[in-house]
Amino acid sequence: MMKNLPHKTIERLSQYRRALLICLEKGQTHIYSHEIAKIQHITAVQVRRDLMLIGYTGTLRKGYNVKDxxxxxxxxxDSAEGINVAILGMGNLGRALINYFAGKRSQLKIVAGFDINPDKIGNTMSGVPCYSSEDMATIIREKNIKVGIMTVPAEFATLTAEQLVKAGIRGILNYTPKPVNVPPNVYLEEYDMITSLEKVAFFVKINDD
Amino acid sequence: MMKNLPHKTIERLSQYRRALLICLEKGQTHIYSHEIAKIQHITAVQVRRDLMLIGYTGTLRKGYNVKDxxxxxxxxxDSAEGINVAILGMGNLGRALINYFAGKRSQLKIVAGFDINPDKIGNTMSGVPCYSSEDMATIIREKNIKVGIMTVPAEFATLTAEQLVKAGIRGILNYTPKPVNVPPNVYLEEYDMITSLEKVAFFVKINDD
DNA sequence: ATTATAATGTTAATATATTCACATTTTATG
DNA sequence: CATAAAATGTGAATATATTAACATTATAAT
Known part of the structure; x- marks a missing residue:
């Protein structure tokens, strides 16, 4: 069920929810498609189309019920049981991600960090224990970790991905600038910050002419 | 010229280049479309199509000249003069980005960081001086900074974007989970790590069934 | 020399994503 | 009570992105 949602719709749903949670906190009970659209810099039709795809129906004239x-x-x-997540590489980026999530209750839980630096191993950062990368397979199985976020230096990307796959990981979010290969049963998402910056720079350049 | 390249092509060109630079270091002089494709997890046709769009022609049987x-x-x-970049928020994420770029010579230069923490202001991190956010407008003009990377906490996102716009920034890369609004003459790219993680979790979930 | 192979470049086809256009309906207003 | 206004939901149209199919050709092998 709902397996055929477009990737872009999935992303937007996640973002709608975040915006809606803020509205809920403010005590707002209803919201119009064009209000959601404005927040996300998209069109109201896009919002309605996405909601149509998930079969949600608003009330005419009042819009959508925020809580519902x-x-x-x-x-x-979300998945009912929740999903446990590990951070691979407890450097600046790894810690930034942990802090992003700290406090936010969510069905996604960062339950372990891994590093090779002995000074970090054994410590806890923002509530997340740091283990040795050598124990990756064991901990991932013990803690039932399904998703790994790779924030290691580029030169360790390939090795880390291999270790994750061997340990039975189901999804990888790769933040290193080095693309990695995984078998088809592992979902892989890669994001490259340098590319994003180069893209911004490109559009700044062509807007200048 | 080349203004009409698809956004996705721009992103891929940036990635091709990064892969090619590694090939160049290894001493590889030529490369086939399917080799590039494999690295990036895309098809060879996609690569050839992108190169067609930029008017590059390889040699039949030898492939593409890496250096060319x-x-x-x-x-x-790239833009000929280079583009100066600022990091807004010298927390973990900001420092992670600075380290990513440190050493890599590029026409993109991170020339300033900004923060409100007095302990950070006045210091230099990986070669990037940290200024007070109050001096943002001045420094941005002085140093001819065209692009800002927002890595501040979400609650400062709106304010920071406003300050950047007022200071005459031309492009913003927003890494906070809070969408911001900018006038149409400022190029805005937003990336939300939580959304990416939720997306990975979603596809892990539906693959489990 | 001829032939087979394996690469590029590109048109056409398809798939994905977004937007237009509008029928429908609730609510407010005169 | 009739009308206008403003919202949703959605089929059709369009735009963007990817892939298929194949003509072309340099090179290597026989």
Whole structure:
């Protein structure tokens, strides 16, 4: 069910939910498609189309019920049991991610960090224990970790991905600038910050002419 | 010239170049479309199509000249004078980005960081001086900074974007989870790490069934 | 020399994503 | 009570992105 949602819709649903949670905190009970759209810099039609795809129906003239919509999005993108996540590489980027998540209750839990630096191993950072990379396979199985976020230096990317795959990881989010290869049963998402910056620079350049 | 390249092509060109630079270091002089494709997890046709769009022609049977292609991609996506970049928020994420770029010579230069923490202001991190956010407008003009990377906490996102716009920034890369608004003459790219993680988790979930 | 192979370049086809256009309907207003 | 306004939901149209199919050709092998 809901397996055929476009990738872009999945991303937007996640973002809608985040915006909706803020609205909920403010006590707002209903919201219009064009309000959501404005926040996300997209069109109202796009929002309505996405909601149509997940089968949510708003009330004419009042818009969408904030709470109901949050719940429905949760039903679709969250998994009931929750998913445990590991950070590979407890450098600046790894710690930044941990802090992003710290406090935010969510069905996604960062339950372990890994590093090769002996000074870090054994410590806890923002509530996340740091283990030796050598123990990766053991800990990943013990703690039922399904997703790994790679924040290691580029030169360790290939090795780390291999270790994760061997340990039975189900999804990898690769933040190193080095693309990695995984078998088809592992979902891989790669994001490259340098590329994003070069893209911004490119559009700045061509806007100048 | 080359203004009509698809966004996705721009991103891939940046990635091709990075892969090509590694090949060049290894002493490889030529490369086939399917080799580039394999590295980037895409098809060879996609690579050839992108290169067609930028008007690059390989040699049949030998493939593409690594050095020439690097230069051509540079001509297209780089700007001749170079572009100065600032990091807004010298926390973990900001420092991670600085370290990513440290050493890599590039036409993109991170020339300033900004923060509100007095302990950081006045210091230099990996060669990047940290200034007070209050001096943002002055420094941005003085140093001819065109692009800002936002790595501040979400609650400062709106304010920081406003300050950047007022200071005359031309492009913003927003890494906070809070979408911001900018006038149409400022290029805005937003990336949300939580969304990416939720997306990975979603596809892990649906692959489990 | 001829032939087979394996690469590029590109048109056409397809797939994915977004937007337009509008029927429908609730609510507010005169 | 009739009308106008403003919202949703969605089929159709368009735009963007990817892939298929194949003509072309340099090179290597026989």
């Amino acid at each position: 919509l949050i719940d429905l999005i949760g039903n679709i993108i | 292609l690097i230069d051509l991609i540079g001509n297209i996506i």
